Amino acid sequence: xxxxxxxxxxxxxxxxxxxxxxxxxxxxxxxxxxxxxxxxxxxxxxxxxxxxxxxxxxxxxxxxxxxxxxxxxxxxxxxxxxxxxxxxxxxxxxxxxxxxxxxxxxxxxxxxxxxxxxxxxxxxxxxxxxxxxxxxxxxxxxxxxxxxxxxxxxxxxxxxxxxxxxxxxxxxxxxxxxxxxxxxxxxxxxxxxxxxxxxxxxxxxxxxxxxxxxxxxxxxxxxxxxxxxxxxxxxxxxxxxxxxxxxxxxxxxxxxxxxxxxxxxxxxxxxxxxxxxxxxxxxxxxxxxxxxxx
Numbered sequence: 001x002x003x004x005x006x007x008x009x010x011x012x013x014x015x016x017x018x019x020x021x022x023x024x025x026x027x028x029x030x031x032x033x034x035x036x037x038x039x040x041x042x043x044x045x046x047x048x049x050x051x052x053x054x055x056x057x058x059x060x061x062x063x064x065x066x067x068x069x070x071x072x073x074x075x076x077x078x079x080x081x082x083x084x085x086x087x088x089x090x091x092x093x094x095x096x097x098x099x100x101x102x103x104x105x106x107x108x109x110x111x112x113x114x115x116x117x118x119x120x121x122x123x124x125x126x127x128x129x130x131x132x133x134x135x136x137x138x139x140x141x142x143x144x145x146x147x148x149x150x151x152x153x154x155x156x157x158x159x160x161x162x163x164x165x166x167x168x169x170x171x172x173x174x175x176x177x178x179x180x181x182x183x184x185x186x187x188x189x190x191x192x193x194x195x196x197x198x199x200x201x202x203x204x205x206x207x208x209x210x211x212x213x214x215x216x217x218x219x220x221x222x223x224x225x226x227x228x229x230x231x232x233x234x235x236x237x238x239x240x241x242x243x244x245x246x247x248x249x250x251x252x253x254x255x256x257x258x259x260x261x262x263x264x265x266x267x268x269x270x271x272x273x274x275x276x277x278x279x280x281x282x283x284x285x286x287x288x289x290x291x292x293x294x
Contacts, residue, residue, distance in 0.1 A: 007036050011043045014060070015053045022056070029060055034068060037061055065097045066282060073289055077257065084256045085157075085177050091263055092156045094286070099158055107161045111140055112178050119182065125199050125218055126229065128184055133227035136178075140164060142171060144224040152270040155263050168195040168224040169263055175223045187253035189220065190262060191235065192244055197221040198253060217251065261290045 010032075013025045029036050044057045072090045076082060085108075093099045118131045136142050145154050145165035153159040160166035160174065172188050172195050179186035185200035201218040220235065222228040232251055239246055264287040271279040 004039075007032055007039050011036070011039045011057075014043070014056050026056075026060060030063055030067070034064060037064060066094075069094055070286065070289070073260075073286060076260075077289060082256045084173065084259060087256060087260045088157050088173055088263070091260060091267070091286075092158055094267075094283070095152065095156050096158060104158055104161060108174070108178060111136065112181055114139060115178065116182055125184075129199065129221060129227065129229065132175075132179065132182075132184070136175065137226045142166070142174070143226070144168070144171065150270050150273055152267055155266045155270065167266065168222075169259070169266060171223040172197050173259065173263075175221070175227070186221065188259050189235075189250065189252070190254035190258050191238065191250055192242055194224075194238070195262070196235075197223055198251075200253070257290055261287055 007029070010025055010029050013021065014029075016022050016025065029040070040057050040061050044054055069090060072093075073087075076087050076090060089099065089101055089104065115132050115135045118135065119128055123131065142164045145151065145163075145167060148154070148165075149167060153163070154165070154167040154170055157170065157174065160170045166174070169188075176186050176188055176197055185202050186197050187200065189196045189198050198217045198220050201216055217232070220230050220232070222230060235251060236246055239250060244250070264283050268280055268283045268287065271283065
């Protein structure tokens with residue numbers, strides 16, 4: 001690993017007009033990884049070598065940050081845990097490289113605590129969801145962002161926690177992360193054109209009510225619509241309206257990998273709409289990491 005003086009010397013060579021020299025310097029700096037970023041940022045702010053120099057620095061910083069996101073996502077995919085919140089934080093860092101992860105954890109813990117204070121063991125699953133919704137949508141005012149539905153900000157957990165507005169997937173992610181930390185068995189359902197949640201029937205309540213229920217779910221939750229509760233018939237009607245088969249996967253929890261892949265797809269669609277081909281290409285590259293690990 002290079003020392004500070006070595007990195008500083010490399011950064012000074014970025015202005016070299018010889019493209020071959022720059023390419024060599026570029027490779028060396030990228031190999032330094034995130035350790036080079038403070039020196040690049042300092043040089044960008046203090047050295048006045050012209051627009052080419054500044055553009056090179058900006059590109060180098062982005063390349064280093066993107067490479068680290070790729071590595072972190074690859075490690076997440078290959079891990080046995082595949083923690084949902086950690087995965088979402090990796091994706092959010094694509095848009096916000098200096099993401100304050102501690103702030104995010106603190107906000108989630110704050111919401112969790114307020115819900116926990118109103119829960120007790122005597123409550124039914126329906127009552128617990130009612131308590132959750134009262135705090136999540138009532139006190140904290142989370143809601144679906146219908147006005148700017150396709151905004152990339154709806155797919156970044158930091159902006160959703162700050163604005164209290166998101167798309168179905170981001171709201172479901174925050175909802176389920178908090179719920180699971182409270183031992184509420186709430187997981188994501190990867191529907192076409194929509195994303196909802198299911199409350200798993202861990203106590204076999206439905207076995208006495210509906211013996212034909214083979215999906216292991218107690219009921220479903222629409223996080224985009226203030227936590228409204230519904231049953232599988234509404235999913236069947238929804239699929240019928242889309243001319244989709246009633247695939248079992250549309251009624252049961254999906255994997256955390258599927259959630260992250262879909263979030264990347266949402267970001268790809270967002271940037272396609274504004275014509276940002278570079279971001280689209282990079283996000284497809286990140287999403288393809290999941291295809292390589294099926």
